[in-house]
Amino acid sequence: TLYPMVLEATTGGKISVGAPFYEITFVPLMIPALLAVPVGPLLAWKRGDLLAVAERLSAAAAVALAAIALAAWLRGADGILPALAIGLAVWLMAGAASEILLRAGLPRQPIRIVLRRLVGLPRSAWGTTLAHAGLGVSILGIACASFYGSERILAMKPGETTDLAGYHFTFEGITPRQGGTYREEVGRFTVTADGRPITVIQPAKRLYTTRQMPTSEAGIATRGFSQLYLSLGDRHPDGSVVVRIHVKPLVTLIWIGGVVMAAGAALSLADRRLRIGAPMRARRPREARA
Numbered sequence: 001t002l003y004p005m006v007l008e009a010t011t012g013g014k015i016s017v018g019a020p021f022y023e024i025t026f027v028p029l030m031i032p033a034l035l036a037v038p039v040g041p042l043l044a045w046k047r048g049d050l051l052a053v054a055e056r057l058s059a060a061a062a063v064a065l066a067a068i069a070l071a072a073w074l075r076g077a078d079g080i081l082p083a084l085a086i087g088l089a090v091w092l093m094a095g096a097a098s099e100i101l102l103r104a105g106l107p108r109q110p111i112r113i114v115l116r117r118l119v120g121l122p123r124s125a126w127g128t129t130l131a132h133a134g135l136g137v138s139i140l141g142i143a144c145a146s147f148y149g150s151e152r153i154l155a156m157k158p159g160e161t162t163d164l165a166g167y168h169f170t171f172e173g174i175t176p177r178q179g180g181t182y183r184e185e186v187g188r189f190t191v192t193a194d195g196r197p198i199t200v201i202q203p204a205k206r207l208y209t210t211r212q213m214p215t216s217e218a219g220i221a222t223r224g225f226s227q228l229y230l231s232l233g234d235r236h237p238d239g240s241v242v243v244r245i246h247v248k249p250l251v252t253l254i255w256i257g258g259v260v261m262a263a264g265a266a267l268s269l270a271d272r273r274l275r276i277g278a279p280m281r282a283r284r285p286r287e288a289r290a
Helices: 003-011 021-037 049-054 056-101 112-120 124-147 253-268
Strands: 150-156 161-164 167-176 182-193 196-201 204-208 215-219 219-222 226-235 240-250
Touching: 021 056, 049 056, 056 112, 056 124, 124 253, 150 161, 150 167, 161 240, 167 226, 167 240, 182 219, 182 226, 182 240, 196 219, 215 226
Parallel strands: none
Antiparallel strands: 150 240, 161 167, 167 182, 182 196, 182 204, 204 215, 219 226, 226 240
């Protein structure tokens, strides 16, 4: 975000940047930082041993490599980059689990002692685990929605059906409606999968009459951790309407991961050791005042 301003200040040139620019710059910067997240909590201050930490995280690394291999095998040669993103997410979650289990004494101690220690760990330790695991959950949602999502833009007439990612979308028509400060045209789409009705999605195009401002209201249907999006475009003279359809697998994990991270932060702040209280002035004894 600073590069265009630095360029303008140094050379006088102006550039505009978009998604490709941020993908080229942001992703390479974030990958090393994310790889280091599980390592940080296991490094002792000023006397950390990186090789010892790598050995302690070997199980988490093995789980991440297995996730990469599985994702790449399922998607073939085209799935290498998505598999690496999924492996990074699994690395964060497995690293968070390894860190809390190592704190509790696994694998040196018996399971019953480990469970007892887990209950007795400070809230800040659990907060760290939740925050790092939530980050992994969000990365998993971003990876799946970005790499495995499907999109189609087409013109549809009432009664027509189109298929996308195993779902069948049937356009039933458009109904005009009057709102409080707007007029809208609401489309109705029935969604089926394997011959079974799934849901009805109703995207709309609105026109706010006061300012003559048109808006598009997307229709959203949630299926487990995935979501279906439909939005309406322009209408053609032949009665068809442009429809944009998105299928985003596991996209809700992005928000779930954010909630988990927020819960981790709240849990850390609730740790009594981190509370800072204002000192109270000592009261003088009654005799001294007399």
